[in-house]
Amino acid sequence: MNSILDLQSVNKTYQSGGRDLTVLDNVSFSVETGASIAIVGPSGSGKTTLLGLCAGLDRASSGSVELHGTKLNGLTENQLAALRNRYVGFIFQNFQLMPTLTAIENVMVPLELRGEKNVRPVAIDLLDKVGLADRSHHYPTQLSGGEQQRVSLARAFSNQPQILFADEPTGNLDAETSEKVIQLLFDLNQQAGTTLVLVTHDLDLAARTQRIVRIKGGKIVSDARV
Ligand SMILES: Nc1ncnc2c1ncn2[C@@H]1O[C@H](COP(=O)(O)OP(=O)(O)OP(=O)(O)O)[C@@H](O)[C@H]1O
Ligand SMILES: [Mg+2]
16 A cells, blocks of 8 residues: 555535634645655644544545545444554544543553553553653643653554554653654654654654645645655
């Protein structure tokens, strides 16, 4: 498979205050398997919305999204969830950790959902990689923003996704932690061949990917190889 992700003429509109708000306007692009790309653009331009559609977390109003050779449009919620669990890792802008689970339990969930056994050592190893081995029994409210972000990263890595979507993965991190996280992301891309799709305001980070897609007012305004 040459491209792991393919969008054709995707539109997303929300109903807001009795009128339609177009958030994504005729977006088409595809991402080659194993590539690293950054999506950049002003606040409110549609980046998070776009990532959600690409990852099968949300549905387009029209147009088609194909992920790992499967068209998402016709799938049921269960089929979408199964596809995500199998191929997709997602790091949310607001982390979305489960508040009633500890750090290690949050990391174990996707593994357990896949029916894997003996997942604790795998989760410990992942938390260790993001520098949080000593926080594994903390609940999200007992972690700092950057720590929650790193748990979210470990969780996204846990099922060895074919494609990883990360929404502002370094947004809340200090320079040193940020560099560690970036290194982990690119290691995953280079060693495991995981396709990386990053949304970032950090232009230095964007420049380290192979390709920068710029979006403004819901439209792609440029798409360039770095
Ligand atoms: N559920 C919703 N209902 C109505 N409007 C929405 C909804 N979700 C997002 N929007 C609007 O869609 C637009 C794009 O939002 P989105 O979150 O994709 O922006 P973004 O590019 O990720 O911005 P940021 O850089 O601030 O994270 C915004 O104007 C937002 O207000
Ligand atoms: Mg956003």
